[in-house]
Amino acid sequence: MNLYKISLLVAVFFMLNSYAYSQLVDPLATRQTRNLYRHLLSMNKKEMMIGHQDDLAYGVGWKYEKDRSDIKDLTGNYPSVFGWDVAGIENQDKLNLDGIPFEKMKAFIVKAYDMGAVNTLSWHMPNPVSGKNAWDTTSGALSSLLPGNKNHKLYRRWLDRFAAFSSSLRGTDGQAIPILFRPLHEHSGGWFWWGAKSCSPQEYKTLWMFTVNYLRKTRKLHNLIYVFNPCDFDNQEQYLERYPGDDxxxxxxxxAYQYGGIGKNDFFKADLSKKLAIQARIAESRNKPAALAETGFVEIPDPNWWTDTFAPAVQSDIPAYVLFWRNAGYRPIEKDNHYYAPYPGQQSAQDFIRFLNHKMIIMQPQAQSKRLYE
Structure with a gap:
């Protein structure tokens, strides 16, 4: 083979790899971040990583026990995606909104990365106008953060503190840990101050674009993968109403959560399947990974929910990852049990194990063998 053909093959190789990498918002993303993104793209409609919020921090009846996890207690394996929330970082609190010390959270994030698993961060920011929590929908909160408006400097300070935390996340290999960052989430709902009832689509897009540009250009964070996250939608137009653009x-x-008890199983299954199909078409047309970023059925009262309801709902348009919400256990203030993943003895435990045996499922050992960051 002559030198010209070799050079051409090399150019094609790098062009194909650059195509996958170019889909990232940040053209300066770290090698580990690019590689994780490439793997997420390859999983679309084929494989699904299993995630759990706050999995290493606590579970039903326990808190901060070394190497413990409700999912691991039941199945013998950790999940492959670990979810965390950084609310409180903006005020330099020691604990996040769910009481996890940020220093412990950092250690958990490092552990997950070192195991070859994936970390994702959400941020229930407090209302910048009222000072109350994210669920306070005092009007004008989001618009006050836009460039030139009253609370813009405050927002930059919040982002600076988030950037300081994110840039401190390094594995034992010394590399910046890639993070799936999901800001301003569930924006098509009406319960957060950044939701559809509290700001216009253009205001939302403007704040999202400022956030991305500030973190990647001003703060030079190159380990973030930006995750767009509506909740209520029935078609592509509704899904994309507040979409800031492919760049x-x-x-x-x-x-998407199941509400209303076991009697709503069929409705949830059909609705989730429909939403995944809509998202899959959009993702395919834009060459982007698709995910189910939060889901579950509180207390999982149906012993066969995993194989009879959830698995059939996701099997046609398999998301690259799915994250089940946290296992807070009994909450004395709310006087309820709050968990979304089974634990040993929970009535759906054996069905969950059957669900995980599906060939599409990726738990931590499979994620580690895939070498997601290489």
Whole structure:
């Protein structure tokens, strides 16, 4: 083979790899971040990583026990995706909104990365106008953060503190840990101050674009993968109503929970399947990974929910990852049990194990063998 043909093959190789990498919002993303993104793209509609919020921090009846996890207690394996929330970082609090010390969270994130698993961060930011929590929908909160408006400097300070935390996340290999960052989430709902009832689509897009540009250009964070996240939608137009554009989004996702008891199984299954199909078409047309960023059925009262309801709902348009919400256990203030993943003895435990035996499922050992960051 002559030198010209060799050079041509090398050019094609790098062009194909650059195509996958170019889909990232950040052209200066770290090698590990690019590689993780490439693997997420390859999983679309084929394989699904299993995630759990706050999995290493606590579970039903326990808290901060070394190497413990409700999912691992039941199955013998950790999940492959670990979810965390950084609310509180903006005020330099020691604990996040769910009471996890940020120093412990950092250690958990490092552990997950060192195991070859994936970390994702959400951020329930407090209302910048009222000072109350994210669920306070005092009007004008989001618009006050836009460039030139009253609370813009405050927002930059919040982002600076988030950037300081994110840039401190390094594995034992010394590399910056890639993070799936899901800001301003569930924006098509009406319960957060950044939601559809509290700001216009253009205001939302403007804040999203400013956030991305500030973190990647001003703060030079190159380990973030940006995750777009509506919840309520019935068609592509509704899904994309607040979409800021392909140059500002890396991963498409949405949140969907089952409500109303076992009698709603069929409705949830059909609705989730429909939403995944809509998202899959959008993701395919834009060459982006698709995910189910939050889901679950509180207390999982149906012993066969995993194989009879959830698995059939996701099997046609398999998301690259799915994250089940946290296992807080009994909450004395709310006087309820709050968990979304089974634990030993929970009535759906054996069905969950059957669900995980599906060939599409990726737990931590499979994620580690895939070498997602290489």
């Amino acid at each position: 500002f989004v890396d991963v498409l996702s949405f949140d």
